[in-house]
Amino acid sequence: MEPVQKKKLYVEVLDRLMAAISTSEFPPGSQLPSEKELMTMIGVGRPSIREAMLTLQQMGLIRISHGERARVINPTPxxxxxxxxxxxxxxxxxxxxxxxxxxxxxxxxxxxxxxxxxxxxxxxxxxxxxxxxxxxxxxxxxxxxxxxxxxxxxxxxxxxxxxxxxxxxxxxxxxxxxxxxxxxxxxxxxxxxxxxxxxxxxxxxxxxxxxxxxxxxxxxxxxxxxxxxxxxxxxxxx
Missing domain, CATH: 1.20.120.530 (GntR ligand-binding domain-like)
Known part of the structure; x- marks a missing residue:
């Protein structure tokens, strides 16, 4: 049997953020905490936060605008x-x-x-x-x-x-x-x-x-x- 593979750190961050979005902790239209705040809340470094945020954006779940905190998007078809x-x-x-x-x-x-x-x-x-x-x-x-x-x-x-x-x-x-x-x-x-x-x-x-x-x-x-x-x-x- 194959050994259980350890998740990459950014994937764990992604799972945490997706859970928060799906349970309406961060409902559509709301802003996510800043990168610095997320680093403190989750206890990881900036690279993991950024990679997770980029993935969320690619999935169509958040919108990232320059100079603003990421905003949750309503995942319409x-x-x-x-x-x-x-x-x-x-x-x-x-x-x-x-x-x-x-x-x-x-x-x-x-x-x-x-x-x-x-x-x-x-x-x-x-x-x-x-x-x-x-x-x-x-x-x-x-x-x-x-x-x-x-x-x-x-x-x-x-x-x-x-x-x-x-x-x-x-x-x-x-x-x-x-x-x-x-x-x-x-x-x-x-x-x-x-x-x-x-x-x-x-x-x-x-x-x-x-x-x-x-x-x-x-x-x-x-x-x-x-x-x-x-x-x-x-x-x-x-």
Missing amino acids: EVIVDQVSAAMVMMLATNSRGLEDLKEVRLLLETGLVRIATRRATAKSLERLAETLRHLREAKGDQARFVTADMEFHAVIAEMSGNSMIAAVAKGMLEWLSRFKRDLVAVKGAERLTVEEHERIYKAIAGGDAEGASAAMADHIGRANELYSKLAGSDGGS
């Missing part, structure tokens, strides 16, 4: 997803399977998501979705605006689910894909097809057809995934 965004974009750029895996996740997530959005749609949310569709039509010919409107359409559907965790993951995924998306609208016919596909999705949602909306979303993502693969292949990627 949006904050958590934002913390991993840079790493995800890097993975897509360097991992040969990264884009393929993300495309598969997107297909599963968005086809299920649009079913929920259809069932929970309200007059107000449908009006907002229709507005993003107008933005998409108006943006044809303007690559940057078109991509923004495209992402906005999918983001609104995510919000219509009423599930903040799903919405945060979906929006994060769209952000990760956006670096590849900009190339797709340069493909001949891509803008027209994208608008038509979005219109079919919208009509199904507005008509209360959850299965039809899911099928339309699957067709849309499937077509987009083929373009991702062609572009990646032309660039020498997977």
Whole structure:
């Protein structure tokens, strides 16, 4: 059997601070004690405190501003997803399977998501979705605006689910894909097809057809995934 490994000192500090945050000793919005105060309270040196604090910041649990004490952040789904965004974009750029895996996740997530959005749609949310569709039509010919409107359409559907965790993951995924998306609208016919596909999705949602909306979303993502693969292949990627 392997001997029990002794924890690094900063990990013990991290555990203490996380316990204090989770038990509301330091609730969201409050400031943590200064480094000097924490050194006295926990009985460790400055390096261990700083490393633990940096880890908390990377985890999205605190915000460190120059000249101020660290402040505890409410760990919302949006904050958590934002913390991993840079790493995800890097993975897509360097991992040969990264884009393929993300495309598969997107297909599963968005086809299920649009079913929920259809069932929970309200007059107000449908009006907002229709507005993003107008933005998409108006943006044809303007690559940057078109991509923004495209992402906005999918983001609104995510919000219509009423599930903040799903919405945060979906929006994060769209952000990760956006670096590849900009190339797709340069493909001949891509803008027209994208608008038509979005219109079919919208009509199904507005008509209360959850299965039809899911099928339309699957067709849309499937077509987009083929373009991702062609572009990646032309660039020498997977």
